Amino acid sequence: MTTPPVIPVPTPTAPGALPLLGHAHRLARDPLPFITSLRRHGGVVRIRIGPTDAYVVTDPELTRRVLVTDAGHYAKGGRIIDALRVFFGDGLATVADGDTHLRNRRLVQPMFNKAHVATRGSAMIDQVRAMVEGWRENEKRDVFADMNDLTLAAFLVALFGTDLPGHLRAEFTALMPVIMKGAIRQTVLPSWATRLPLPANRAHAERVARLRELVDRAIDHHGTSPSSAPPDDPDDPDDPDDADTGPTCPHAPPAQGGLFAALLTADRPLTRRHLQDEAITLLTGAIETTGTTLAWTLYEISRHPDVERRLRTELADACGDRPLRPTDLENLPYARQVLQEAIRKYGPAWMVTRTATRDVELGGHRIPEGADVIWSPYLHQHDPAHFPAPDVFDPDRWAPHRAPAARGSFLAFGDGRRKCIGENFARTELQIVLAVILQRWSRIELVSRAPRPQAVVTVRPDTMSMRYGHRDTATASVDDPPRSWAVPRGASPQAVRERGGLGRGREPSTGAVSGGGAPACRAGVFGGDQGGEQTQPLFREGTGFRGADGHVESGSGVVQPERGGDGFEDGR
Numbered sequence: 001m002t003t004p005p006v007i008p009v010p011t012p013t014a015p016g017a018l019p020l021l022g023h024a025h026r027l028a029r030d031p032l033p034f035i036t037s038l039r040r041h042g043g044v045v046r047i048r049i050g051p052t053d054a055y056v057v058t059d060p061e062l063t064r065r066v067l068v069t070d071a072g073h074y075a076k077g078g079r080i081i082d083a084l085r086v087f088f089g090d091g092l093a094t095v096a097d098g099d100t101h102l103r104n105r106r107l108v109q110p111m112f113n114k115a116h117v118a119t120r121g122s123a124m125i126d127q128v129r130a131m132v133e134g135w136r137e138n139e140k141r142d143v144f145a146d147m148n149d150l151t152l153a154a155f156l157v158a159l160f161g162t163d164l165p166g167h168l169r170a171e172f173t174a175l176m177p178v179i180m181k182g183a184i185r186q187t188v189l190p191s192w193a194t195r196l197p198l199p200a201n202r203a204h205a206e207r208v209a210r211l212r213e214l215v216d217r218a219i220d221h222h223g224t225s226p227s228s229a230p231p232d233d234p235d236d237p238d239d240p241d242d243a244d245t246g247p248t249c250p251h252a253p254p255a256q257g258g259l260f261a262a263l264l265t266a267d268r269p270l271t272r273r274h275l276q277d278e279a280i281t282l283l284t285g286a287i288e289t290t291g292t293t294l295a296w297t298l299y300e301i302s303r304h305p306d307v308e309r310r311l312r313t314e315l316a317d318a319c320g321d322r323p324l325r326p327t328d329l330e331n332l333p334y335a336r337q338v339l340q341e342a343i344r345k346y347g348p349a350w351m352v353t354r355t356a357t358r359d360v361e362l363g364g365h366r367i368p369e370g371a372d373v374i375w376s377p378y379l380h381q382h383d384p385a386h387f388p389a390p391d392v393f394d395p396d397r398w399a400p401h402r403a404p405a406a407r408g409s410f411l412a413f414g415d416g417r418r419k420c421i422g423e424n425f426a427r428t429e430l431q432i433v434l435a436v437i438l439q440r441w442s443r444i445e446l447v448s449r450a451p452r453p454q455a456v457v458t459v460r461p462d463t464m465s466m467r468y469g470h471r472d473t474a475t476a477s478v479d480d481p482p483r484s485w486a487v488p489r490g491a492s493p494q495a496v497r498e499r500g501g502l503g504r505g506r507e508p509s510t511g512a513v514s515g516g517g518a519p520a521c522r523a524g525v526f527g528g529d530q531g532g533e534q535t536q537p538l539f540r541e542g543t544g545f546r547g548a549d550g551h552v553e554s555g556s557g558v559v560q561p562e563r564g565g566d567g568f569e570d571g572r
């Protein structure tokens with residue numbers, strides 16, 4: 001008996017398309033309400049961006065099919081990725097699916113395992129503390145900028161080790177925000193416009209070239225890369241780089257720490273151009289994702305005194321009368337819930353694309369070869385069927401007895417072979433920054449109007465200023481936890497060191513850590529093979545991707561919709 005041909009389910013088109021523009025005006029003007037509104041039309045919804053059709057997947061179960069089960073039919077691609085490829089080159093996030101991606105992923109993956117990230121814990125704490133120490137009491141501060149600076153600095157320590165010279169760190173810090181702006185502009189403009197000899201295009205190209213130089217210098221600083229190696233020419237068809245034949249550092253001694261060191265000392269080390277691509281990709285992926293998450297977390301803390309109180313009590317119980325240590329992180333489960341809820345509520349990724357590599361069937365819908373397929377962590381995480389009252393900030397939805405129900409549709413880090421490689425790093429860094437800020441400042445106060453979420457690369461706040469200070473003991477609530485563990489107001493780095501916090505030298509002008517013995521770091525939340533792996537059901541490692549053999553697995557099932565929530569969506 002022959003199987004009857006499957007009749008495709010008609011795919012609904014979102015209302016409100018304009019001639020020529022399609023739905024581009026909605027994506028530009030009110031992207032979050034628009035994208036979350038699509039759910040009510042079906043599991044797969046057609047939109048038009050200019051003259052081109054794109055298919056938005058609104059059902060998390062179907063998204064997992066795109067990312068995991070049928071991943072072979074959907075290539076990493078789409079307009080945004082194509083535009084970013086100009087900037088990232090063959091970095092992990094933009095390189096096409098296939099052997100190169102798999103090889104590079106395998107190479108980079110070990111550096112992002114919990115055990116490896118753990119080796120950077122003390123250095124990151126020191127770096128973050130030095131910066132937070134530098135904030136003046138009661139000065140009005142731009143939270144988004146501060147959080148991005150902190151995450152960049154912590155990542156530089158992890159990427160290049162603790163001895164990166166202060167002037168290099170300063171230049172990275174100045175350059176990255178401007179480059180991010182330029183990269184966004186490149187993705188929004190038609191590709192022909194980005195190639196015109198306009199001043200803005202030239203300036204962006206010059207900054208990217210400068211960033212590549214900085215990465216080179218940082219690598220050379222380790223003494224692991226021959227500065228005589230000429231930079232690769234991407235336009236040279238005879239460039240041996242393309243054949244991956246020219247290792248950057250054939251006789252490289254082990255680098256002085258830093259995640260990057262492993263790339264330089266691998267069996268088949270990456271070429272110089274490729275190292276730059278990878279460093280730029282990781283830098284870009286690492287800053288704003290965690291920066292926005294932290295900004296939103298502080299915002300929610302500032303308006304939920306009960307959440308703040310529980311965080312402070314937990315921190316006081318874990319650390320007592322001393323500054324944070326890496327091993328304390330395992331004892332801060334409520335902080336992990338708070339951060340998880342901030343990631344859920346605010347994205348931070350709101351639109352991710354794939355391209356169908358052939359005619360495919362998805363949930364009964366037919367998607368033609370070459371079409372863009374869009375999925376949105378933000379959309380899924382605001383689905384009232386899976387997250388009742390999705391606009392409410394409720395860290396307790398991640399309490400152990402409730403978390404399993406929510407986890408299946410939590411896709412903030414993606415899934416499958418392109419799942420975020422920095423998840424462990426991000427979670428560790430988020431916990432460190434939050435804990436250090438809470439320890440240093442007992443008062444966190446929003447002094448701008450309430451921020452509105454703005455969907456650009458991530459869902460970032462359109463404005464957010466805060467003041468940090470010390471609670472007046474005369475007015476402190478009796479419920480407030482003891483704060484004897486807080487580093488004293490205006491404490492010098494020396495004083496902090498004496499309290500056991502830093503334990504190493506520091507460049508006076510920059511605050512950059514200048515080497516020295518980090519306190520021994522036991523596994524704890526970092527887990528891995530440093531002993532004492534702790535199973536934290538909330539933050540499992542490596543779900544969805546097994547790097548060593550390329551085998552892909554989902555790692556988590558999709559929860560069947562349970563009715564709940566009020567269906568209200570304001571797109572936040």
Ligand code: HEM
Nearest residue numbers: 092093285286289290349412413414418419420421422426
């Ligand atoms: C809260 C923090 C973060 C979130 C929510 C996040 C989210 C994501 C998502 C959704 C993807 C998958 C994109 C896709 O399917 O096409 C991704 C990929 C990626 N992320 Fe993250 N990310 C975060 C932090 C980081 C950090 C800290 C790093 C670097 C240390 C990083 C580096 C990357 C890279 C390199 C990829 C591409 C992986 C590949 O294609 O193999 N991310 N991220």
